[in-house]
Amino acid sequence: MSRKKETRGSEELLVSRKYVRQSQLRIILHNLRKNKGAMIGLAIITILVLVSCFADVLFDYDTEIAGLDISQKLIRPCKEHLFGTDDLGRDIFKRVLYGARYSLGVGFAATMIGMAIGVVLGAIAGYYCGIAEDIIMRLNDVLSAVPSILMGIVIVSALGASTFNLMLAIGITSVPQFVRITRAAVLSVRNQEYVEALKATGMSEARIIAFHVIPNCLSPIIVQITLRIASAIIATSSLSFLGLGVPVPAPEWGSMLNLGRSYVRTASYLTIFPGIAILITVLAFNLLGDGLRDALDPKLRK
């Protein structure tokens, strides 16, 4: 396909080849780096991950995180306790930092579980119209009818209360969303000519879906991921109200929100700081998600 090397006019060829050599990944990273928002998001997430990993080094779990001291109960934010202390006299600042690992873990892992199942089912439903689509979509409607709290009660009681089971419970309740989003995206991509062309080349259906159809539906999926992370972290607070959250006394932001609930008027800082932590985490994931989505989507590229 490439033209015979032309002596004259060679510099144009060199010029136009500039785009060929850069690999797809470098272009994506290049665009990502350009997007300031995505960089801010990435920076916050790396800080959070670092804090989560080294929390054990920073704080000693038993004394500073779980150790309670009633005499230090409900102190307003001051020098020693930046965020004040909670109703059992524990320092909120340390608990919020330490809690990063739980909320980040639960939020991210639950969304990944939901995405893994949801995207696969959604892709199949979207690609193979007809019976497969009807079955999967109807099962999906059935699954989405189960209230998330009931799902939490059953999973936690059947498998015991642990952080992983909490992730499983929240993950499963976010599957229907992913199935619907992926199906809609795959449906619109499936009719494109290039999918027929690929079929014509005899490529197996699985490969077509995995390497050509899904990558083109990444945009709505990434948006859904970032949204689900937010609702996953918030869901832990309603689940921990019923005792289904991360086992006490772990300082998970959702459960801290829930514990501070009856102090909204008297000691609002009990809920404000975990709330802000959740807001920052959710924003970071979304700025990164947006940046990634725009970098990946050729249509939107300048």
Place this chain on the structure above:
Amino acid sequence: MEEKRNSGMPEEEIALELKNLRVKFVLEQETVHAVNGIDIKLRKGHTLGLAGETGAGKTTTALSLLRLVPHPGKVECDKLEVAGKDVLSMSQKELQKFRGSDLAMIFQDPMTSLNPVFTVGQQIADTIMLHNPTTKEDAFKQAEKMLELVGIPAVRAVEYPHQFSGGMKQRVVIAIALACNPGVLIADEPTTALDVTIQAQVLAMMKKLRDERGMSMIMITHDLGIIADVCDEVAIMYAGRIVEYGTLRDVFNHTKHPYTEGLFNSLPNIRNREERLKPIPGLMPDPSKLPKGCAFAPRCQYATEACREKRPEERMVSDTHMVACTAYDDPDFRIHRPEKGGKNG
């Protein structure tokens, strides 16, 4: 609209005048110079053909006339007058009144140029309501009349774009453009997306409407056949500049510019089957890194050192024929393509 046509003033002779149009798109890594200084003078009732390969800046020129160049394009122009109005100084309000009534445009791809969720009749009536507001029913009736004019049965006015074929859609686009009887019509490769038979019908219909209404028109295309069929004058564009401009006879029979010669050589000659095609070597230059001197020099068989250094000025070889090529500094320079039918042939 009536009184403008028959006033004898010489200016009225000029339907559209454009002086030194320059358009560049400023991106992060590079700046794309799409149009590098274009002058157009379109006389009333005449049709100017704007020819050139893709990427020569034809569509950008057309959009600049309507001041519709999308972000991040930067338009600079010394003068732009249409039907005696200075378009450059127009406010947004005035521009909106101007577009569609004084100057209208037809786009290349009919498949995507019509709003999918409104009926065809509605879209035409909408234009009418914009410029000469009347009752809804009346506007719809006028729309139906327009459809008849472009050869579509009025009864289909209530149908949606997806129920029309490519050719029919282009007729609707034309109907929309002509709904308010514009003085000047710009057609940006109106038939490129259509197959040949439909192409001939659409062109015939456009010519008939143009002659009936005495409309002046700019026909943008890369197909020299269409230019020969429809246009009175021709402008050959290359890398954002007009390299040759003149009447049909000037450019077709007394070709001066090597690039124009190259274009003609790329056309198969029906009469002489054995003749070998001589395509122009190389590709259009990268608009962000235009070479010094003549942009065509790297691909021009007659290119001299001077061509690569100096930017060619525009030279009048007859009162109606202009060429921008440094080679003509040497008076007896000739291109291989023979002249046909002497001076006035």
Place this chain on the structure above:
Amino acid sequence: MKKLLMVLLVIALATGLCFAGAASEKPAAAAAVEYKDTAVIGFQTKTSSISPPTQTSVMHRLFFNLTHDTLVDYSEETSSLVPGLAKEWKVSDDFRTWTFTLRDDVYFHNGEKFTADDVLFTWEYAKNDSGTNATVKTTYNKIEAVNVIDDTHVEIVLKNGDIDFLYTYSNESYSVLNREAVTADASKGPGIGTGPYMNDEFVASDHTTLQRWDKYWGGAAPTKTLEFRFISDATTRLAALEAGEIDVCQGPNNTEHSIIRGMDGIELYVCPGMNLTFLAFNSEVPALNDPNLRLAIAYAINNQEIIDGAASGVGSVSNGMWGFFTYGYYDDWAGAGLAAYQPTNLEKAKEYLAKSNYPNGGLKIRMTCNSAWTVGALQIIQAQLKALNIEVEVQQLDSAGFTSMTKAKEHEVVIQSAALTGAGGDMAKFFTAGNTANTATYNSEKVSELFKLAAVEKDDAKRQDYYKQIQVIIHEEAPYIPLYYAGTGVAYSKKVSGAVWNGSGKFDYSKVKVEK
């Protein structure tokens, strides 16, 4: 019989202090004070029925007290039985046959006159109706026969004697229903009673509206309409009171007591409740079937710290697994040669620990609770027991999961709260086998024997002594560790008067009035 009343009076005086302010009877206000014709009360636990035999929870009994009457009433101020629909009553020597003289000026809300036949009908209807509450059905099954002597006299014969029968029978769930009303409309009929207010509107877990019954035998109530709004969130309920939408806010958050005291126009009334929060050690778990270990834990736990930490200080320390207002209450442990659990005594705790199977601790105990409030208490106990090197794993379940675990005896230690009543016999359910409340699976022939004896002991002193012996045994074996009585609070607008607040949470609104 008279002696019985005397003793009850003594106990009542001992606890009377907290009720002194109860009846916030306004001093004779200026003559021309006008009262609203509607009082609005915000309450916190949802109700699901207007038929007395079907429900026994405190909130339901509060409503039944307004809409129905029982033959005999239990007055929480004087902790004694007072005449209701029966003017007077007498009992046979073997405490089996109870004869009542009924009032003849009582009318049901549908205009029917109240006669002895209605007492008979209520018994027959409740015994067989599927909706009747299990405990109510068991009590009615203890009755052998109801004999109507004439319109104003009725005789209730029990299968076997029970001195405390009237205590149980005075419970609002045994209110009298009207034969005609219930036979006419099975769902609305049981809602028709003889009380000061009539059932008007009832939307489950949303609101209940009662209208005044003008022909009430005890004199018409001062306020025409009582509207009860179910507002489950305490903070919102308090805000509704502040905004003037409701006149009474039952059970505000303990955490918000401090703000309520600062609000003008609003009073806060707190009284040590009748709900005892306690720990129960499942004796079927080998490690926990060791009194020394349990005593060590009892002495190590600091109840006051739990109250401050988990209940914002609203509550009072409890030193015995017995209602302080319940008949036969005994807490003079020093007198009995024992050491009280509270205030906390670490040396004694270590002493008992040394004698236990885990001399230096090192064991792990799973403590389970069923509500978000008690999780805090368990976390405090978790920290306190570190002193004995005992590791506590805190587990929270939802209420049905919790009871199914305790019923199946799969729990180790649980933290619960139970509403105690005035009847000594009522405490048997915690200490005798075959009861779901016996979460400690405690079974001692001595204690069961003592309870049986007490149930039929005519001599009051002997009966007191039996209950004392039970409490001493329980104190030494410590199957349960009492923690604290959660205070019940109520916030109400200063314009409200005539309402009677009491510890059990079963407030009496029959005389409430609200100034304009």
Place this chain on the structure above:
Amino acid sequence: MLRYAIKRLLLMIPVIIGVSFLIFFIMDLAPGNIIDTKIAEENMTEEETELLREQYNLNGSMISRYFKYMGGLVRGDLGKSYITGKPVLESYLEKMPATIVLAAASILVSIIISIPLGIYSAIKRGTFTDNTCMVLSFLGLSIPNFWLGLMLIITIALNVKWIPTSGFRGLASVILPAITVGTGLTATLARTTRSSMLDVLNQDYLRTERAKGNSEFRVVMRFALVNALIPIITIAGGQFAACLGGSVLTETIFAWPGVGKLIIDSVNSRDVPMVVGCIIMKSFSIGLVVLGVDLLYAVIDPRIKAMYARGRRRSR
């Protein structure tokens, strides 16, 4: 069109059967049953618990209880609640008006906030305003419902006399709950609006509209928005359907007699007929709303109407 609607309604029957079985199965899996709820209230002896087991025939297997229940369901009888004894359908319908009013008001709030935000950030793509709009839309999702609800009550309801703090008392009382639920939905709807507007703004026919002489405002708000409506309606419809299932936290905070609180309370007290009945009704109403949204597509986009006319909707 009608044939398509009927087909979708018929398709709902297997869903409802599937839902009823799944919920029955899950409720059986959950620890404890109705008797444990009653025990939690007050003490019972062994005989009494045995008596109750008979009454609720809990001794039989879950399958037998399920078929007995389905027998009733086929005749349209959703059974009676274990707790109140009232028919489930009656209790559900009693809660429907409040739920519908809250759902509609919340969607209204979500639309009023999200769509302008989405369009504005689509037009100003990549600039600072674009990011701030998206961050604003995000606040709703990251602030927990109960916290926002309580703050609204304390700050607004206490100071503005005509806005009640809680309960379902006329239209004024729906304002605060609707804001609490609505802001939670803005994140999703604003993002969808933004991405679908971005797709449409690239289309050629907008250039035609501009060339006709339309003002930029009309081009965006009339011609572009109409074409971008489909994904927006899908998400808004989905959110309305979800709200029909009630929002537990907001109903708890505002003492709103909604379906969400009813379902969760029934789950907590293991009132199986009420849970299954309410969830069936909930999925039924959600199914209707989703069908309504699908039919709405045809009204907006003639291409889809054409597909409906051919019976099976193969693809959007």
